[in-house]
Amino acid sequence: MLPDVSVYTPGQVVEETGFSLDTLRYYERIGLLESIDRNAAGQRRFTQKDVGWLGMIRCLRDTGMPIAEMLRFAEMTRAGDHTVRERIALLEAHDRRVQEQVDNLRERQVAIRNKIAYYHSVVD
Amino acid sequence: MLPDVSVYTPGQVVEETGFSLDTLRYYERIGLLESIDRNAAGQRRFTQKDVGWLGMIRCLRDTGMPIAEMLRFAEMTRAGDHTVRERIALLEAHDRRVQEQVDNLRERQVAIRNKIAYYHSVVD
């Protein structure tokens, strides 16, 4: 029998998403992941949708969104289509912060490179 | 009498650097700032050089360098000119990490913008 390709074990999700198993459990505990299915033995079985949502989480985490805000986003997502405008607002605000981060990093990077260049001038 | 323009009170340094007073004291405690001068009353008096060093700290902090690594950098700086090559190595490694951060942020930003665009397509 073919394996159900759209169902993932915890180990596969760890592999797939780069989150640790403990982190996945933590996210479920705090409500960032909702109602993960279980098999007969009580082990988690993630759907394709769960993995997709974790991709979104990864994206928001890596761009510095605090968990509290992701939680609000998760709740909006669960609440249905009438929250789409709110979600747009949240993501657009976040996008602006990401842009600020990028700009700030680039600026600081220039200073660091200047320092490196100065050190080179000292040493050469 | 003209004020000594190259000496700063704690309040001025807070203003100047954006670090809180507690953070400045914390940095001194852990050795990230060395031997800040005191006036007769035991109050800190920062030199131009201290403020410059804090600018460097700000730069490294804002680009995500952990305090432990800044501490190593601080120690090298104190140790004298024979550490300049090591310092270059440290900063170049850091610069590469900053570049990775920027690249990663930009990539994630594309995904976020796609999500926003998708939401717009749903709502319009």
Place this chain on the structure above:
DNA sequence: ATGCCACCTGGAGCCCACTCCAGGTCAAGC
């Protein structure tokens, strides 16, 4: 049938980087 491994739970612990607190000192302005 016996390891062994992946998984489970609730709860405690950890790390980082601050941040706050209590109780005190000095200096200047009213």
Place this chain on the structure above:
DNA sequence: GCTTGACCTGGAGTGGGCTCCAGGTGGCAT
């Protein structure tokens, strides 16, 4: 001379985000 405010110290507390632990279950390979 008294208040106000900027500063001092040592030490405890906080918040975010995991991470680890003890003790247990179920299934598969040898």
